[in-house]
Amino acid sequence: AQKVTQAQTEISVVEKEDVTLDCVYETRDTTYYLFWYKQPPSGELVFLIRRNSFDEQNEISGRYSWNFQKSTSSFNFTITASQVVDSAVYFCALTGGSESGYSTLTFGKGTMLLVSP
Amino acid sequence: AAGVIQSPRHLIKEKRETATLKCYPIPRHDTVYWYQQGPGQDPQFLISFYEKMQSDKGSIPDRFSAQQFSDYHSELNMSSLELGDSALYFCASSPEATDTQYFGPGTRLTVL
Numbered sequence: 001a002q003k004v005t006q007a008q009t010e011i012s013v014v015e016k017e018d019v020t021l022d023c024v025y026e027t028r029d030t031t032y033y034l035f036w037y038k039q040p041p042s043g044e045l046v047f048l049i050r051r052n053s054f055d056e057q058n059e060i061s062g063r064y065s066w067n068f069q070k071s072t073s074s075f076n077f078t079i080t081a082s083q084v085v086d087s088a089v090y091f092c093a094l095t096g097g098s099e100s101g102y103s104t105l106t107f108g109k110g111t112m113l114l115v116s117p
Numbered sequence: 118a119a120g121v122i123q124s125p126r127h128l129i130k131e132k133r134e135t136a137t138l139k140c141y142p143i144p145r146h147d148t149v150y151w152y153q154q155g156p157g158q159d160p161q162f163l164i165s166f167y168e169k170m171q172s173d174k175g176s177i178p179d180r181f182s183a184q185q186f187s188d189y190h191s192e193l194n195m196s197s198l199e200l201g202d203s204a205l206y207f208c209a210s211s212p213e214a215t216d217t218q219y220f221g222p223g224t225r226l227t228v229l
Contacts, residue, residue: 035217035218037220043205043222043223043225044220044221044222044223045160045207045209045220045221045223046210046220047217047218048217050217081216091160100136101172102171103148103150103165103167103172103218104162104165104173104175105150105152105160105162105218107159107160107161108159109158109159110159
């Protein structure tokens with residue numbers, strides 16, 4: 001069965017600090033997709049990034065960057081120069097291939113990030 | 118850009134009542150998913166549909182049923198509501214089953 005572990009339940013930082021959210025996953029599928037979603041206090045789930053298992057290239061989008069390491073089954077998310085608006089719960093998620101169901105999103109428990117001014 | 122639409126946004130019901138949640142996917146998305154998120158929990162997959170056929174089934178109670186209609190909108194029907202059904206219910210849609218799932222704003226169901 002698939003599993004996503006976000007060991008950090010809550011992180012508090014001060015504005016302008018860099019912060020890294022950890023994500024470790026387990027799957028038996030050889031083809032899978034990894035995601036990060038943001039859930040602000042308003043409640044909606046906002047898509048941030050999708051990465052397939054064959055693409056280990058790191059990605060940067062503005063202040064956000066993602067580090068995918070297949071060797072350690074990790075897909076970590078870094079926010080550079082954090083802002084108050086980054087305060088939210090961040091979920092790492094995984095979909096699988098034929099063994100786990102192509103469309104099933106398995107979420108981690110989430111990491112609550114609190115950025116204070 | 119058009120997003121997933123869910124209605125109603127808030128719903129209050131009594132125990133043992135029924136509820137119907139509606140979802141309108143992003144245009145040209147033919148795959149719809151339903152998730153349930155309890156307070157302080159991560160979203161849990163309930164069920165999905167592709168081209169109006171059920172494609173995957175998760176931890177959906179027997180008291181719940183869902184379907185996707187010819188215009189691709191989907192409805193989640195919940196009967197004999199229990200206090201534990203109080204949660205945020207998300208609908209998501211994607212152009213293909215392996216593609217990114219885009220979530221609607223959610224329906225917050227409160228069962229009293």
